[in-house]
Amino acid sequence: MDTYSSHGKLVRDRIPQIIRERGADPVTYVAGPDEYRRRLRDKLGEEVAEFLGADEESAPEELADVMEVVRALAMDLGVDADHLEKIRDGKAGERGGFAKRIVWTGNR
Template identity: 75%
Template sequence: MNRRGEYGKLVRDRIPQIIRESGATPVTYTAGPQEYRSRLRDKLGEEVAEFLEADDARAPEELADVLEAVYALAADLGIDMDQVEEIRRAKADERGGFAGRVVWTGNR
């Protein structure tokens, strides 16, 4: 059950085919636009949680799953990834990135 109390979860497009090839019969339906966006947000949270729990060996695969959810959300919002990159770059130019490993502990 997800955070809204609904059953099921958004899966990659080929998962039903893979389930059928394993000899099982998947039960699926196509989400409407509002449900799809909501389930994409849930999926992003799920993928981030899996990344956070992953060890260093598994982290790249989990990070790729996070990125797949981000790509799908951007497309659903009508934003192309070039726009996302432009926004990211502008924020990095204005505020910096994270490469400096700076940890803020408050003000005096």
């Protein structure tokens, strides 16, 4: 089983390079499969929280970050972006989307 350090966080692949270009020396390691999945789930929560706290100007950028983590989670589950879209499209065809802004308040 992986050692899941409480320190550090999952970062995008190019972040260590960007840190080096700015003159610092990043300390990193590659997470094992179990830790990676846990850290991706943590990252999803982090990115969703950032989206929920964003103003309208920064919301699209934060939403793109959510999508990047969702894509990584899907790939980790063995589902590529096209298959994920097919699943989403199938559910939308079966149950609809959210475009009509319907709010359910219960049954009579």
